[in-house]
Structures are given as structure tokens and as C-alpha cells.
């Protein structure tokens with residue numbers, strides 16, 4: 410375990426807070442504060458990612474040793490680890506919120522993986538930092554299970570994401586008012602060790618910009634480019650312009666991926682958008698079940714629905730606008746920033762077309778295919794079809810004799826199924842006609858479709874079942890789900906139940922369809 414090498418560039422290259430304690434405060438002129446994780450009573454390993462452990466050179470024996478749980482609960486450090494919390498701001502639900510920062514996330518350092526890639530390791534729920542404001546710096550088991558599982562599930566789906574190394578129970582209770590209704594309860598606490606090339610967010614740039622700390626902003630921009638976008642060349646002005654454009658493009662591709670798999674982030678504040686285009690902060694996220702572009706899992710956003718599924722690409726664009734505004738002091742004119750934002754639009758259109766062609770099994774996107782997709786989404790919404798099952802079933806449609814048989818298990822409501830059958834058959838006929846003019850042989854088409862339309866996703870109720878088991882002391886359900894979600898595109902004999910549509914009991918149940926921000 411001691412062989413892991415750390416090279417803590419963020420800490421070394423960027424200005425830090427002269428104070429090193431966890432007293433809540435405004436931290437100016439600095440991007441990080443040295444702060445130790447607060448030790449916990451009884452660390453116990455609940456789950457771990459085989460792939461991430463392998464990348465970091467941890468053997469199964471290492472992982473199972475008590476020292477591993479101690480390190481990733483924040484009770485001990487490996488040589489080379491230098492804990493710190495970072496300083497960022499953000500727009501929350503459309504409003505500038507000022508300094509936020511890592512209030513419960515503590516970075517341990519940047520480890521060099523077996524592949525040569527660098528991984529910033531970060532504990533979420535490791536205790537108070539100067540950025541905790543009035544909160545406790547901790548995380549509950551339920552939100553930590555969800556973060557651990559979804560980080561790895563998204564990776565296996567091929568969606569850019571921060572990763573998770575392990576999940577450790579703290580043996581301590583955390584007080585949470587889950588529905589903000591005046592009924593706080595003690596819940597088991599946990600810590601996830603996340604891993605990513607960097608956790609830099611849009612909000613890291615917004616905060617120094619809002620404070621007029623231009624030199625700090627410039628340092629952060631140039632550090633980000635040098636460390637994380639080394640392929641960009643040219644003079645400083647050109648590199649900065651290209652960098653912003655690439656951030657826009659990566660964000661566009663990420664949005665197309667979320668829309669492809671039916672992921673709703675739930676809290677797309679600018680402090681939760683990664684500068685590397687990774688999915689970051691698995692809070693009150695959810696997966697689309699009965700197809701509804703207006704759905705959001707986040708109970709805090711129930712009325713405004715700012716972060717609803719169908720709105721995500723537009724919100725990302727709005728967030729990039731805030732980033733552009735923050736960066737504007739570094740540009741002689743607005744033109745490069747506007748060009749970058751245009752790159753978002755163009756990249757999103759291109760990525761969306763590729764997603765449409767992939768999900769419908771078309772050799773190439775052609776004029777009219779977006780309307781075909783939109784019509785299918787309308788049919789799924791009106792008929793109450795499960796998104797994952799609905800798309801997966803399309804691969805089994807025979808274009809010479811289209812029928813609804815492959816969709817038999819995808820409906821949530823019998824009456825709506827009956828009512829919408831004629832419209833569905835019309836759509837199938839239109840789809841079959843489109844396939845008739847497409848060069849892909851049927852077998853290849855089906856295989857391609859199954860490679861982009863997952864069979865297994867982290868359905869909200871599945872995560873909730875694993876959480877409830879873990880809360881009862883049996884963490885095995887977490888590992889079982891992770892194992893399933895390692896191969897989301899393969900039919901896994903014996904595991905059909907995990908692909909089934911959400912059971913009725915889970916429809917309106919907290920944790921299954923409604924998630925609280927309280928975590």
C-alpha cells in the first residue's frame with residue numbers, strides 16, 4: 410500500500426490559504442486550505458471498485474486490510490498524501506451563491522496510477538473544513554452508496570465521470586432532516602473515496618472572478634490548461650480560447666451522453682459542473698423510468714423543475730455562459746468566448762445526431778431522423794413506456810413485420826398502452842420504412858443498438874434496496890449491483906429481474922422516485 414506515488418500539483422502550483430484549520434471563513438486569494446480529515450470511530454469497508462483498486466495498485470489483500478479502511482475513512486495517511494480542501498463558488502438554481510468550496514470533501518493528493526494517469530483522490534464526508542459553513546462535513550450512508558455505485562456504473566456505461574475507489578462506513582451517526590420537515594433523524598455515516606484527474610469545477614473560476622482576483626484566476630486557468638489540456642498549443646491567447654472551446658465541446662458531449670442513457674443529474678449548479686466534462690456530484694440524481702422529459706428526482710426542485718431531464722443541455726449552456734463571464738477579464742474581446750459557446754451548440758447537435766443514429770440503429774443520421782426520434786419519445790411519454798426497456802426493445806423489431814411484441818414488458822399502465830397502441834403502430838411503420846432505406850444488415854444493426862442502449866441501469870429503486878440492506882448491516886447488495894452494472898450492455902442470464910421496469914410499490918416512494926438534497 411505504501412508504494413503509491415503522489416505528486417500533488419494543485420497544492421504545489423497554486424496559492425494556498427495561510428491558515429490551516431477548519432474554522433469556517435471566507436478564504437480570499439487562495440485556491441486551497443490544508444485541512445486534515447476528522448478521524449471516525451470505527452471504519453469498516455463496505456464496497457470497493459476492483460478496477461480503480463487495480464489502477465492504483467491495491468491488491469485484494471491490501472483492500473481487505475484494516476489499514477485500507479483506516480486510510481479511506483480519513484483516520485490515517487499514506488506517505489505522500491497531503492490533505493486539502495479547495496475553494497470555489499457557484500451559481501445555485503440560477504443565483505450567485507458566493508463562496509462554497511469543499512465543505513465535506515477533502516483531497517488526499519494526486520496519485521499516479523498503473524496506467525500512468527494521475528488520479529486525485531478525494532474523501533467525501535471526511536469532516537469539517539473552512540468551507541463547511543454551518544454544516545457538519547459528513548455524509549450519510551444512503552447518499553454515499555448512491556455516489557459510489559453511480560460513479561462506477563456511469564464509467565461502465567461509457568459516460569465521462571469521476572470514479573469511486575471505495576465506500577467506508579464510519580461507525581458514527583449523522584443527523585439529517587431528510588425532507589426538511591422538522592424531523593431530523595440519526596442515520597449511519599459513510600465516506601466515499603472518489604477519484605478523478607481533477608475535481609476542478611466551473612465554480613473554481615467564478616469565485617476569483619467575482620472577487621476581482623484576476624491574477625489568481627489567470628493562474629488557475631493556465632494551470633488547468635498546462636496540466637489537463639497539454640495538447641493545446643499556440644500563444645497564451647490562442648490556448649485560452651481553444652481551451653474554453655474544448656470545455657464547451659466536452660460539456661456538450663457529456664450532455665448528449667446523459668440524454669442517451671436517461672440520467673438526470675438533479676443539481677446542475679455551476680459548482681457541480683466539471684471543467685473536464687466529467688459527471689460530478691452524485692446527489693439527488695435519478696434515472697428516467699417511464700419516459701418523461703419533465704421529470705426531476707430532486708424534491709427541492711419539484712416546483713421550478715430547473716434541472717429536469719429534458720432541460721439539461723440548455724442548463725449546461727447557461728452554466729457555460731456563467732463560466733464565460735468569469736473568464737472574460739482574461740480575454741481582449743468577447744469573440745473567442747462567443748465562439749466557444751457556439752462550439753457547444755455545434756458539438757451538441759453533432760453528438761445528439763450520433764446518439765439518435767445509434768439508438769435507432771441507423772447507419773448515419775439523415776434529415777428527418779430527429780423528428781423520428783422526437784416522435785418516438787412522444788409515443789414513449791404518452792404510452793408510459795420505460796425508457797431503458799423501450800430503446801432496448803427496438804433492437805428486436807423486425808422491420809419486415811413490425812409489432813409491439815418486443816415492447817410487451819415496457820409499459821407502466823395498461824390503459825395507456827391500449828389507448829396509445831394505434832399511434833405506436835403508426836410510429837413503428839414509419840420506423841420500419843426508415844430502416845428499409847438504411848444500408849445496415851439487421852444483425853449488425855441490432856448489435857450496434859445493444860451497444861448504446863443499455864439493458865441495465867442503476868434504477869432508483871435498485872439503489873434504494875441496496876441502501877436499505879446496508880442500513881440493516883448487510884452491504885452485499887452494493888457489490889452485487891456493482892457487479893451487474895459492470896456489463897450494462899450485455900444480457901446477463903439469471904439477472905433479468907434487475908432489468909425489469911420499476912415495480913409499483915416504488916413509484917412514489919422516497920429514495921426511489923423522490924430524492925432529497927439532504928445527504
Ligand SMILES: Nc1ncnc2c1ncn2[C@@H]1O[C@H](COP(=O)(O)OP(=O)(O)OP(=O)(O)O)[C@@H](O)[C@H]1O
Nearest residue numbers: 509510511512513514541544545546547690691692
Ligand atoms: N454536510 C455538509 N457539510 C459541509 N458542507 C456541505 C455539506 N453538504 C454540502 N456541503 C457543501 O455545500 C455546497 C453545495 O453542496 P452540494 O450538495 O452541491 O455538494 P456535495 O454533494 O457536498 O459535494 P460535491 O459537489 O463535492 O459532490 C458545497 O460547498 C458542499 O461542500
Ligand SMILES: [Mg+2]
Nearest residue numbers: 680681689690
Ligand atoms: Mg456539489
